[in-house]
Amino acid sequence: MLCQRCNQKDANVHITKVINGVKTELHLCDECAKQSEDINMSFNLGMPMSFQNILDGFVEMLGGVQKTYEEEVCPVCKMTFNDFRNKGRLGCSSCYTSFATKITPIIKRIHGNIEHTGKVPKRTGGEFKVKRDIQRLKEDLKIAINKEEYEKAAKIRDEIRKLESQLEGERGE
Amino acid sequence: MSDMAWFFSKSSDEGIVLTSRIRLARNINGIPFPHLMDKETAEKVIDDIKSSILDSNSAISRDFEVIKLSEINQNQMLSMVEKHLISNDLINNRDISAVMVNKDNNVSIMINEEDHIRLQVIYPGFKLKEAFDMASKIDDLIEERITYAYDTKLGYLTSCPTNVGTGLRASVMLHLPALTMTKNINNIITTINQVGLTIRGLYGEGSNALGNVYQISNQITLGLSEEEIINNLIAVTKKIVEKEKKAREILLEKQSIELEDELYRSLGILKYARSISTHECLELISKVRMGVEMGIIKDVEMDKLNELFVNVQPATLQIIENRELSPKDRDIIRANLIRKTLN
Numbered sequence: 270m271l272c273q274r275c276n277q278k279d280a281n282v283h284i285t286k287v288i289n290g291v292k293t294e295l296h297l298c299d300e301c302a303k304q305s306e307d308i309n310m311s312f313n314l315g316m317p318m319s320f321q322n323i324l325d326g327f328v329e330m331l332g333g334v335q336k337t338y339e340e341e342v343c344p345v346c347k348m349t350f351n352d353f354r355n356k357g358r359l360g361c362s363s364c365y366t367s368f369a370t371k372i373t374p375i376i377k378r379i380h381g382n383i384e385h386t387g388k389v390p391k392r393t394g395g396e397f398k399v400k401r402d403i404q405r406l407k408e409d410l411k412i413a414i415n416k417e418e419y420e421k422a423a424k425i426r427d428e429i430r431k432l433e434s435q436l437e438g439e440r441g442e
Numbered sequence: 443m444s445d446m447a448w449f450f451s452k453s454s455d456e457g458i459v460l461t462s463r464i465r466l467a468r469n470i471n472g473i474p475f476p477h478l479m480d481k482e483t484a485e486k487v488i489d490d491i492k493s494s495i496l497d498s499n500s501a502i503s504r505d506f507e508v509i510k511l512s513e514i515n516q517n518q519m520l521s522m523v524e525k526h527l528i529s530n531d532l533i534n535n536r537d538i539s540a541v542m543v544n545k546d547n548n549v550s551i552m553i554n555e556e557d558h559i560r561l562q563v564i565y566p567g568f569k570l571k572e573a574f575d576m577a578s579k580i581d582d583l584i585e586e587r588i589t590y591a592y593d594t595k596l597g598y599l600t601s602c603p604t605n606v607g608t609g610l611r612a613s614v615m616l617h618l619p620a621l622t623m624t625k626n627i628n629n630i631i632t633t634i635n636q637v638g639l640t641i642r643g644l645y646g647e648g649s650n651a652l653g654n655v656y657q658i659s660n661q662i663t664l665g666l667s668e669e670e671i672i673n674n675l676i677a678v679t680k681k682i683v684e685k686e687k688k689a690r691e692i693l694l695e696k697q698s699i700e701l702e703d704e705l706y707r708s709l710g711i712l713k714y715a716r717s718i719s720t721h722e723c724l725e726l727i728s729k730v731r732m733g734v735e736m737g738i739i740k741d742v743e744m745d746k747l748n749e750l751f752v753n754v755q756p757a758t759l760q761i762i763e764n765r766e767l768s769p770k771d772r773d774i775i776r777a778n779l780i781r782k783t784l785n
Contacts, residue, residue, distance in 0.1 A: 320602060320604055345474075346474045346478055348478065356477070357602060358475065358477055358556070358601045358602055359475065359601055359602070359603070360474055360475060360477075360478045361472075361473070361474040361475055361478070361591075362469060362471060362472075362475075362591030362593075362599040365593060365596060365599055365606075372603065375603060376596070376603050376606060376664065379603060379604055379662075379664075380606075380607065380662045380663065380664035380665050381662065381665060382607075382662075382664050382665025382666075383595070383596070383664070383665075384595060384664075384665060385593075385595065385596055385597025385598075385606075385607045385608070385664055385665070386665060386666065386667050387597060387607065387608040387610070387666070387667040387668045387671075388578070388581075388597075388598075388608060388667075388668055389592075390585050390590050390592050391582045391585055391586075392585050392586055393585070393589055393590070393592065394592075
């Protein structure tokens with residue numbers, strides 16, 4: 270069959286369109302097909318890639334696809350790991366502990382990290398906040414020393430000692 | 443209409459950075475996440491969060507109004523989405539969800555969205571740090587009475603692991619007509635994705651950038667502190683603003699008459715059209731806005747453009763008209779509203 274547009278080359282692209290029940294067929298060669306508006310090679314998958322899609326990929330890659338493994342269930346909310354895989358949402362905050370071995374590598378893939386370094390709840394954070402502050406000051410200390418800002422470094426060191434003794438004190442009580 | 447004064451307000455320093463937004467995701471310890479929650483628990487969560495704000499002694503608390511999604515109509519919901527006060531996910535959960543909005547319409551606390559709490563602060567202009575400070579203050583206020591789901595290692599625990607850690611999504615809304623017109627935006631989109639940020643059109647995922655307005659936000663929420671996340675976003679935003687300004691300069695220099703023609707034609711259509719779609723009109727407002735910012739168009743007030751940007755959108759338009767409108771009627775009434783505002 271010859272291309273219906275140029276009538277020269279063999280038609281090897283066949284398009285069937287059905288619009289409002291009316292069927293039309295079009296047979297084109299490669300070249301004419303490329304120029305045809307009837308074929309738009311960039312098509313829309315209908316939905317942007319969602320977290321679930323990506324999650325599924327991660328789980329497969331991390332070897333979580335053995336069909337035989339026993340269904341893990343979060344004892345608090347009764348959600349299973351497979352539910353999480355399908356929904357992309359965990360059931361409750363305990364799921365993070367219940368599925369820790371499976372979820373930690375996933376979190377690492379998403380964020381490149383598994384260690385929170387940000388805000389700590391003001392009321393319930395307590396001791397943890399002090400530890401976090403010490404850690405941050407130690408990093409500042411390193412920077413100050415590298416920059417040879419010794420006066421600043423000494424101040425930071427004093428601050429660290431103060432917080433450390435505060436932590437000791439709290440524990441002693 | 444003045445309740446949207448914060449939106450694109452004059453205090454916006456650059457004009458290019460329209461708004462700065464901070465969103466914190468928080469959950470209550472010991473309660474299943476919203477998608478597994480029964481109605482009774484949902485009610486309790488709403489009540490607890492409500493009283494953590496309203497019963498506190500803070501000056502902030504007096505400003506808040508509580509709206510249950512089950513108690514308002516579809517248009518009111520959609521208009522709140524258009525004003526960025528709530529998300530579509532909150533509407534999808536309408537049986538169990540609520541929102542607390544402050545008087546100035548710049549703080550909203552969504553309850554039982556994807557997480558128990560989605561606290562959001564939007565400020566006009568480039569004010570990410572200020573917005574974060576405000577969000578953090580309200581966060582502390584809620585935490586005085588509510589024990590958050592928090593893990594010493596992973597930070598704030600969220601329904602989706604993509605938000606775990608800080609639970610922070612910081613974003614800026616940018617008006618980038620020159621970068622879009624010159625097609626430089628594609629380049630920027632690619633680059634931004636490489637540095638852990640994401641860029642998308644104004645209204646939701648997948649949609650193209652209505653009115654040349656883009657939203658840039660952080661992807662990573664764990665391992666970086668809130669300050670680091672915000673500083674990264676600020677640094678990248680500054681660069682993009684520079685590029686947009688540069689693109690405008692080059693357009694003016696090399697294609698001055700074409701540009702002037704395009705901008706004035708846009709104004710012409712807005713002033714005289716008898717029927718106009720949201721999409722077309724946002725596109726045109728964007729161009730006129732750029733014309734005003736560049737000093738090319740002189741007799742149009744920026745305030746009026748800002749007002750229009752919000753009011754021409756379908757749900758808000760119907761609320762202003764106080765009735766349901768067919769798409770055809772909407773286009774006609776939209777054109778009337780624009781003519782009245784600009785002439």
